[in-house]
Amino acid sequence: MTFATLRALQAIIGDAIDEIYAAYASESRHHLGSPSPPPSLSSSSSSTPPPSPPKRHRSPTPPLLSLSHSNHTFSSASHYSSSNAPIPPLDRDALLDFPDLDLPGDPSSPAEQLTSRPDVANAISRIVAAGSQLAVIVRSPFLTICDATMIYHLPSCLRFFEASHIPELLSAAGPSGLSVIEISASVGVDSVKISHVLRLLATHHIIREREPDIFALNRVSALLDSGRSFTECRSAPVKKYDSEYGGVAALAALNTDELFKASAYFTDALLPSPDMNSKRTNLTVIAPTAFNLSQRTTLPYWTWLETPENGSRLARFARAMAGTEGWMGASDAELSFPFPELAEDALIVDVGGGIGSTTLRLAERFPKLRFIIQDREPVCKLGEDAWDIHSPALITSGRVRFQVHDFFKPQPMHDGDIRPAVFLLRVVCHDWPDVLARRILLQLRRAADEGTTHKKPTYLVIGDHLLPYACTSAKVSELRIQEGMEGLRGACWPLLANLGVASANAYWMDMTMQVTLGGQERTLPELRSLAESAGWRLIRVARAEGSLFAHVVAEPGPLPSGSALGTPFPSVATLAVEDGEEEIPPAIRERGATPVMDMLGAARTLLRARAGGKKGSTGDNAWVRWMQRKVYADENDARRASTGVAAEKNVPTPSQGVQGRGLLKKVSQYFGEGG
Incomplete structure (x- = not known):
């Protein structure tokens, strides 16, 4: 059956290419019939304005309960066989061509705008889904595992590429590009190291190696060009994101900086090693996110962004949100x-x-x-x-x-x-x-x-x-009866219902939310x-x-019963300071250990606070030990000594005790006031 699957994937790709060609040929005829044909894709003339973008064809918003029936049904591959009457070929020079990967794209050009038209976008998704699935089927599983486990180098190299402002350098150089010697002279990094970084990016089609050690922007990497000059970017790195085209660069910088680092600690946050839960470094009070572990901080991400030393990151984050428009x-x-x-x-x-x-x-x-x-x-x-x-x-x-x-x-x-x-x-x-x-x-x-x-x-x-489920089935009826398996239009067998890699961005974002904030798509x-x-x-x-x-x-709709808002943790509702509790209720104290929900949604245990909340009590020590793990305390003290900035708020010093009630207050503050 594997050959049948390969043939089906091949047919999906071929039919999707035919659909895209038909759309571009039809649009070419539309422009040829107009009084003012559009300039060619390679035209750099500024005297001829681009034509109006093609009219979008939007289907009406479907009701929720019909989402799995109308435009999102799971189709058979034969549905996409070339049944439309063929369009007579146009003269090569007259055909509106698909955007060239080797050239920076013009977002206002008809060729680029057509890629987001619903029928073309759907065909593109099918090509990406089928192509990636076909590659995994035929490739050695070992090489697939190697790629998956070493992909961390790609965001690492992308961060260097963006942070060194090489996109702006190459943008000024134009299609001819620059040699690594010239790039090195501007950036101040060894040319051999630069060449290896850029070659990895070129291997993944993010940049183009025109000739040995000569690189130029392509349709992908051009998105990282902020539009400012290299000199402006070097003198004011953060301000480059304020430019009209700086949003995508800000998003790339955000993803490859603190978010990338946080992901490396995901398993440590979910499966802490035995020594992390030892008596010396007790983590049973609250479980930090992977971000907290990566940055050695107890502050929630939003609070961390607002600290004085992270002012540039906060500004970058704001601009990065504007760069997410490409998703929508x-x-x-x-x-x-x-x-x-x-x-x-x-x-x-x-x-x-x-x-x-x-x-x-x-x-x-x-x-x-x-x-x-x-x-x-x-x-x-x-x-x-x-x-x-x-x-x-x-x-x-x-x-x-x-x-x-x-x-x-x-x-x-x-x-x-x-x-x-x-x-x-x-x-x-x-x-x-x-x-x-x-x-x-x-x-x-x-x-x-x-x-x-x-x-x-x-x-x-x-x-x-x-997020749709990542299931695959040839039986439409099986998918229609299960909410959440509605799939996407064009997700025909043998494709996954969520179109696989074509939809990976959403699942990347899901994991980003988990490692950074404990959230999720x-x-x-x-x-x-x-x-x-x-x-x-x-x-x-x-x-x-x-x-x-x-x-x-x-x-x-109807408000559910028991919808009190005093605390985000129902199991410790009676302990929330904002609900006016002046002391720990005896019933809770007698229970000893109270289960709470951490930011990753896992059950943790809140250690018993002894009566009176004396200094040195179990609850006090648990909190202080976690907050003042040696590596964190050392780094915080070093930062304070070198910058003169006060230590982060709510970090008790060794001489301070935390009352039993204060322990609960800090848990409530940590999670309840991070909005």
């Missing part, structure tokens, strides 16, 4: 239902909205709506500065404003207690494990208008990757369960063709 596709501009249907002056609250990249697109698309962008104070300050430069009119008119808010706390009053028409949570829920994401959703549910016969309710729009059943646990009922799901990034719309 064209439909993200209006985020689907319900925005086109909202009344004039309706209020949209962008919860955890960062510097407001999503709000900016919505405000431009819907000029009669009003917006509030909520986030932590340092992020709001960055956003206000950015809007003052790029869109000051929207701020001065009052249509858009920033609001400092912790989304774990109740929503503030809005304009005389007018309830928002929409709460927007874009790339927020995936930051948190279910127990904390539920807490965010509960706060929004309590502030939502349930609506009436004549009045629309407050809608919740969640923007995150929605979710399957449809997981997201439905989470929403319903917080009183929201899912009604629609929409995602662009070729992308797993989804916009899930919910409306208020």
Whole structure:
């Protein structure tokens, strides 16, 4: 049967290429029939404006319950056999060609814009899925394992490539490229080392080696060019991300820096070695994320970003979020239902909205709506500065404003207690494990208008990757009856229902959330369960063709019983300081060990705090030992001595004791105030 599988994959690739060719040929005829044919892809003339982008064909947003039936059915390979009438070939010079991998792309060109048209994007995904699956089938399993276990060198080399500003150097050099000797003279790194780094990238088609030791940008690496000069980047590295094209470079830098380092500690966080749980280095109070282990810090990621020494990383993170637009596709501009249907002056609250990249697109698309962008104070300050430069009119008119808010706390009053028409949570829920994401959703549910016969309710729009299962089956009926196995359009046998490697970005992001924040991307059943646990009922799901990034719309449903918000940990609810407990309840103290849920969703044990919380008690020592592991304490002291910056907050010194109640307070603060 293996040869049958190989032939089926070969047919999928061939049919998909035929579909792409037909789309480009059809578009070529469209342009040939217009009075002003577009310039060729290689044209560099600035006097001839590019034509308008092709009109997008968007299918209506399907209801949630029909997601597994209409556009997302699991098809047979024969469905994609070339049944359409062949299009007569065009003259080679007249044909609009697919973008060339060896040349930097022009995002405004018809050839590049056509790649995101739904039918073309779907065909591209099938080619990637089938090609990667075919390669794994025929290749030696040992070599596949070697590639998988040594792929860590790729982000390492990419980080050097971006941080040394080589993309800007090569951009200025043009198609002829530069020799490693010339690159070395500018960067200040040995030319042999540079050549080996760039050759690994060229081997993965990220850059082009034109001749031995002469490299040039291609369609992939050109995305890392910020548009600034090499000199500007060297003099102000962080500011290069503020440029119009700096978002993707910021995203690459973020992914290959602290996120890459955190991933290396994933197993250590899930399966701590015996010595980590020894009496000397007790970790039973809370389990840190892989990020905490990699950075030797007890601070949650968001708090760590806001420390003075990480100011540049915070600014980079904000710009990196703008660089994620490539995940969403064209439909993200209006985020689907319900925005086109909202009344004039309706209020949209962008919860955890960062510097407001999503709000900016919505405000431009819907000029009669009003917006509030909520986030932590340092992020709001960055956003206000950015809007003052790029869109000051929207701020001065009052249509858009920033609001400092912790989304774990109740929503503030809005304009005389007018309830928002929409709460927007874009790339927020995936930051948190279910127990904390539920807490965010509960706060929004309590502030939502349930609506009436004549009045629309407050809608919740969640923007995150929605993960299908990675199953494969030739029987359509088996897939239709199981929610979460809805697959993607074109996922025909023998492809995986999630289109395999073609959808890998979403699964990479899932692991990124786990190692950094203890969060996760979710399957449809997981997201439905989470929403319903917080009183929201899912009604629609929409995602662009070729992308797993989804916009899930919910409306208020019944509030579940027992939806107290005092603490993110139900098992220690009576211990939360913010609930007003003045001391540890005797019943809890007598139980000895209390189970809690850590940021990775695993059960841990909270050690017993002795009566009176005396210094030197079990709970005190457990917390202090974990917080002051030798390597962390040494590094913190060294940083303080060398920079004069005070030690991180909440790190007790050896001379300080932590009362039993203080132990619980720190657990609550560590998880409950990181929003």
